[in-house]
Amino acid sequence: xxxxxxxxxxxxxxxxxxxxxAHAGNGVHFLFHNDYDFICKNGxxxxxxxxxxxxxxxxxxxxxxxxxxCDVVLVCLKTTNNIILKKILPPLLHPKTxxxxxxxxxxxxxxLATSFPDLSIAGGMxxxxxxxxxxGHINHLDYGKITIGSYQGENKKLLxxxxxxxxxxxxxxxxxxxxxxxxxxxxxxxxxxxxLCVVLNxxxxxxxxNPKTYELVRDLMLEVLxxxxxxxxxxxxxxxxxxxxxxxIMKPYAPSMKLDFDFKRPLEIRAIYSSPLAEARxxxxxxxxxxxxxxxxxxxxxxxxx
Amino acid sequence: xxxxxxxxxxxxxxxxxxxxxAHAGNGVHFLFHNDYDFICKNGxxxxxxxxxxxxxxxxxxxxxxxxxxCDVVLVCLKTTNNIILKKILPPLLHPKTxxxxxxxxxxxxxxLATSFPDLSIAGGMxxxxxxxxxxGHINHLDYGKITIGSYQGENKKLLxxxxxxxxxxxxxxxxxxxxxxxxxxxxxxxxxxxxLCVVLNxxxxxxxxNPKTYELVRDLMLEVLxxxxxxxxxxxxxxxxxxxxxxxIMKPYAPSMKLDFDFKRPLEIRAIYSSPLAEARxxxxxxxxxxxxxxxxxxxxxxxxx
Numbered sequence: 056x057x058x059x060x061x062x063x064x065x066x067x068x069x070x071x072x073x074x075x076x077a078h079a080g081n082g083v084h085f086l087f088h089n090d091y092d093f094i095c096k097n098g099x100x101x102x103x104x105x106x107x108x109x110x111x112x113x114x115x116x117x118x119x120x121x122x123x124x125c126d127v128v129l130v131c132l133k134t135t136n137n138i139i140l141k142k143i144l145p146p147l148l149h150p151k152t153x154x155x156x157x158x159x160x161x162x163x164x165x166x167l168a169t170s171f172p173d174l175s176i177a178g179g180m181x182x183x184x185x186x187x188x189x190x191g192h193i194n195h196l197d198y199g200k201i202t203i204g205s206y207q208g209e210n211k212k213l214l215x216x217x218x219x220x221x222x223x224x225x226x227x228x229x230x231x232x233x234x235x236x237x238x239x240x241x242x243x244x245x246x247x248x249x250x251l252c253v254v255l256n257x258x259x260x261x262x263x264x265n266p267k268t269y270e271l272v273r274d275l276m277l278e279v280l281x282x283x284x285x286x287x288x289x290x291x292x293x294x295x296x297x298x299x300x301x302x303x304i305m306k307p308y309a310p311s312m313k314l315d316f317d318f319k320r321p322l323e324i325r326a327i328y329s330s331p332l333a334e335a336r337x338x339x340x341x342x343x344x345x346x347x348x349x350x351x352x353x354x355x356x357x358x359x360x361x
Numbered sequence: 362x363x364x365x366x367x368x369x370x371x372x373x374x375x376x377x378x379x380x381x382x383a384h385a386g387n388g389v390h391f392l393f394h395n396d397y398d399f400i401c402k403n404g405x406x407x408x409x410x411x412x413x414x415x416x417x418x419x420x421x422x423x424x425x426x427x428x429x430x431c432d433v434v435l436v437c438l439k440t441t442n443n444i445i446l447k448k449i450l451p452p453l454l455h456p457k458t459x460x461x462x463x464x465x466x467x468x469x470x471x472x473l474a475t476s477f478p479d480l481s482i483a484g485g486m487x488x489x490x491x492x493x494x495x496x497g498h499i500n501h502l503d504y505g506k507i508t509i510g511s512y513q514g515e516n517k518k519l520l521x522x523x524x525x526x527x528x529x530x531x532x533x534x535x536x537x538x539x540x541x542x543x544x545x546x547x548x549x550x551x552x553x554x555x556x557l558c559v560v561l562n563x564x565x566x567x568x569x570x571n572p573k574t575y576e577l578v579r580d581l582m583l584e585v586l587x588x589x590x591x592x593x594x595x596x597x598x599x600x601x602x603x604x605x606x607x608x609x610i611m612k613p614y615a616p617s618m619k620l621d622f623d624f625k626r627p628l629e630i631r632a633i634y635s636s637p638l639a640e641a642r643x644x645x646x647x648x649x650x651x652x653x654x655x656x657x658x659x660x661x662x663x664x665x666x667x
Contacts, residue, residue: 254560254561254657255560255657255660255661257660257664261660261664262660265659265660265663265664267655267656267657267659267660267663268656268657268660270656271653271656271657271660274652274653274656343649343650343653344649344650344652344653346580346650347577347580347649347650347653347654348653349573350573350574350576350577350580351560351561351573351574351577353571353573354561354563354567354568354571354573354574354577355561357571357573358563358567358571
């Protein structure tokens, strides 16, 4: 049986992943906000290293109250907007719906479970360079793999089917049996690059080319790795070098937080920095450089948001 | 017997301290660089909270080779220029000359002693808000106290006389028997404010008004204090709160490193950050947040200097 998908938040991630699923013939229902009128007229354009495509007639909605109940909801919002999930998710849910948070950070599934205690929740980690470059226009630059894991351990079968749908749609996908570990591994990349690109107003490439910031990126990665290990998540130290090496050969890329900064949007400080800091502190470990990055980011955000 | 003074580097500090000494009738010989022609024509203007004054006929020089030998040389250059001292100091020195490095940072007297093993060396710490605001034009905004101490312990009498000359010239001055301790105390202020004003492109006032950067400033101060204590320099922890409180009531002020950044000049990273970091590491202590600030500053400087 084919799964029915909802995409909540059709931006850089939702537009790419939902677009690929729809392009491959899956039933996908997209929630739009500002782009809704444009999409109805012009459809969705995805420029991708896997090949460009254009979806003229897509199932576009302006409100979840108009959408059908779906088997799988891919939440591709920024975590800074998660406050609205409590209100907008219910129309999409049938008793077996699984909501996958394709987002960065820690503790986000836990927060959603507080609002929806009986909901089947999963997490998705996207290792992708993708930007929204205009109305209804996504630019997928590099990578694209999505890793999906269950929050409470249930629904393995369904999530594996989701992975298979992605793979059939030419998106690399992997089921993980340890969501918490995958989230920490993602943080090892996100924490240094997102924050430093904002604080130093620069790109991943510049950070890697300067010996002092290369060293700082590695220091930050090792702090996160140590925190994970102290929290009982075993990640081997060689993973840090793998991340450095794969970033070295990545196309010059502005991480999502840098784009949020450039467009004066709220930064995902809480999910990416404050929650991991709190988790590590609750185990008696202080990530000092990560803490400094959080302090600097908060100052920067406070300077442009009221 | 009156002391004969040389001022090497007549900027925000040299212009104020030398100007005050000259204004009070001391024999002061000033070395100028870019401002030399202007000064010969127009003299030196000091706008000061202690009262403005103008020195029309001052002993101005373009090269130390034209200057007389002096009893006291106040070096008011940036430490980034200390490389030239080896070449320019000798004409100023008689066998009993004392050279006072009125500069920020650590290990600077040690470095000068390497070039001049027999020289009498002292250090001066200026707690002052003063800027050079135009050719031959100094603006002294607040504070002004200078603390002077001997590097090797000799010359106490002479340095006390220097302090008395300053006091007679209405400049607060104090002799310290522990130069190393005074240097570390100065670092407790310099390390957070100089670096953060550059990295976050802001002012001391903004740093103090935001709760996250207030916390970060205090974290950095406590790291420096801990490093000092581990290096055998006893500074009580209440000194951190004193520094925070006195900065809170300070007029909004751009620290010298912020001005260097704004004018794309070299930053005093080595004296203010790298040397204290190395000193603490040699005692087995890593100042993690200070280290991150050094890494960020080096990246920023590398981005605008070749």
